Amino acid sequence: MIAASGTFGYGVEFAELVDLNRLGGLVVKGLSREPMEGAPPPRLCETPGGMLNAIGLQNIGVRAFVAETLPKLCRLLHVGADGFATAVVANVFGYRVEDYVEVIRVLEDAEGLTAYELNISCPNTNRGGLEYGTDPVATGEVVSAARRAAVHRPLWVKLSPNVTDITVIARAAEQAGADALTVANTWVGMAVDIETRRSRLARLTGGLSGPAIKPLNLRLVYQVAQAVRVPVLGVGGIQKPEDVVEYLLVGAHAVQVGTAHFVDPRASVQLVKGLENLCFRRSINRIRDLRGSLLPKSVD
Ligand SMILES: Cc1cc2nc3c(=O)[nH]c(=O)nc-3n(C[C@H](O)[C@H](O)[C@H](O)COP(=O)(O)O)c2cc1C
Numbered sequence: 036m037i038a039a040s041g042t043f044g045y046g047v048e049f050a051e052l053v054d055l056n057r058l059g060g061l062v063v064k065g066l067s068r069e070p071m072e073g074a075p076p077p078r079l080c081e082t083p084g085g086m087l088n089a090i091g092l093q094n095i096g097v098r099a100f101v102a103e104t105l106p107k108l109c110r111l112l113h114v115g116a117d118g119f120a121t122a123v124v125a126n127v128f129g130y131r132v133e134d135y136v137e138v139i140r141v142l143e144d145a146e147g148l149t150a151y152e153l154n155i156s157c158p159n160t161n162r163g164g165l166e167y168g169t170d171p172v173a174t175g176e177v178v179s180a181a182r183r184a185a186v187h188r189p190l191w192v193k194l195s196p197n198v199t200d201i202t203v204i205a206r207a208a209e210q211a212g213a214d215a216l217t218v219a220n221t222w223v224g225m226a227v228d229i230e231t232r233r234s235r236l237a238r239l240t241g242g243l244s245g246p247a248i249k250p251l252n253l254r255l256v257y258q259v260a261q262a263v264r265v266p267v268l269g270v271g272g273i274q275k276p277e278d279v280v281e282y283l284l285v286g287a288h289a290v291q292v293g294t295a296h297f298v299d300p301r302a303s304v305q306l307v308k309g310l311e312n313l314c315f316r317r318s319i320n321r322i323r324d325l326r327g328s329l330l331p332k333s334v335d
Contacts, residue, residue: 085245182212260286
């Protein structure tokens with residue numbers, strides 16, 4: 036179980052509430068070259084079965100993360116009896132290819148990270164972000180450049196659902212060197228207050244997340260898992276252990292949990308226990324026996 040970017044802070048904020056060592060991993064809030072204040076409020080609003088956010092990638096900047104926050108986080112984590120430690124994944128964001136490369140360059144010198152997750156799919160910025168994740172050529176450019184910069188660690192690429200055919204972007208990312216694909220980010224949406232006749236978000240549109248998008252993202256994972264050979268991380272609307280199983284059956288290697296933390300900050304840790312119980316009840320001995328069993332059988 037991996038906590039999804041932007042929904043679990045930098046991990047340290049949750050340490051008093053949950054045992055971070057119970058998680059398979061956590062992806063920190065998207066990091067940019069310079070600190071960012073993000074969008075003006077209101078930045079969140081509840082919608083049926085989900086929520087819209089337009090945070091605007093508020094973050095402390097990659098240098099403060101490396102100098103202050105990452106060392107704190109590392110002190111909270113330890114190798115468990117099973118020989119594994121919670122993986123810390125840095126979500127990387129930029130407006131231009133050079134920004135992504137610079138963020139990775141700074142992270143390369145840091146200790147305690149397991150992988151990078153390239154956010155080429157945030158719907159909440161006025162430039163950059165979304166374009167990369169919606170165009171296969173731009174995806175190839177930014178992923179290739181990030182791949183060259185990321186000498187020390189695996190590179191995950193987080194795809195946008197806001198495209199006509201996600202498999203085209205998924206293949207472009209894989210060919211450019213992605214080691215895994217995260218499927219997917221939030222769906223662009225709106226909510227209107229009929230009293231004020233204005234958007235319920237200062238930035239007009241936002242990203243829809245939560246249970247409302249689970250059927251949509253499940254289908255994307257199903258498509259991407261057949262289109263590429265690299266592992267797929269499923270994310271979108273997971274609340275219950277059964278949701279995790281659904282993602283595994285359509286081909287996800289692992290899952291991330293996001294909006295559920297807004298309901299209960301312990302959500303991802305509780306899902307670990309819930310999944311163990313579900314497997315026990317159903318005599319599932321190995322998670323990998325579930326993986327992709329809904330996919331059409333490959334002929335090679
Ligand atoms: C408030 C909020 C902030 C987010 N910030 C980021 C971010 O910085 N980088 C990123 O790649 N995804 C970000 N996401 C997207 C989530 O990581 C996840 O892909 C999405 O919310 C779908 O999963 P969920 O339905 O479980 O929340 C954010 C989502 C929310 C709700």
